[in-house]
Amino acid sequence: QVQLQESGPGLVKPSQTLSLTCTVSGVSITSGSYFWTWVRQPAGKGLEWVGRIYTTGSANYNPSLRSRVTVSVDASKNEFSLRLTSMTASDTAVYYCARGRVEMSGPHFDVWGQGILVTVSS
């Protein structure tokens, strides 16, 4: 059974950098046909794709966040991470990690973590 679990600080000060980790269990993070992604959701609002990383190490990011976001993978720990710099109140959200399936007809996300609430406040 594949499971994802987010970890990291629940509170970040404005201008600081957020670092979150997603620990993957039940499958190797390097297994084919998958990628690993972050999605966030401000309170009472919809889902926003943040970024993804493939098993090759290649990453893609939401253009609105591209200058501030980095997604990386540590295969030895079977986990991947999100780094978001220059945090502001508008970055306050629940952050989810998820597994994406690579399909020619477009990807989808078949396994999600439970989410972690990150609040930006001084």
Add this chain to the structure above:
Amino acid sequence: QSVLTQPPSVSGAPGQTVTISCTGTSSNIGAPYDVHWYRQLPGTAPKLLIYGNNNRPSGVPDRFSGSKSGTSASLAITGLQAEDEADYYCQSYDSGLSDSIFGGGTKLTVL
């Protein structure tokens, strides 16, 4: 504003059928990239409900079905139950943005 457009809310009585629409453009749904649907119960993470337009993951009842035509897609829920009350999101891929995109979500209320 989301690239994919969903109605903010829909409602139905127990046992009825409701449909939720998801409208896109020629660079996503009409490209044609597949549409996928997620259900988010209050306070929980989204869960994959339909993938590849009309496929159900193991464990999802056949009361849930999806369809796609042109630049739009729909999720149908038959035999509505109280536990279906949740937020529903459509998702696709946009070739212009080179991003995965979500609809704004639809809140289903069971009357």
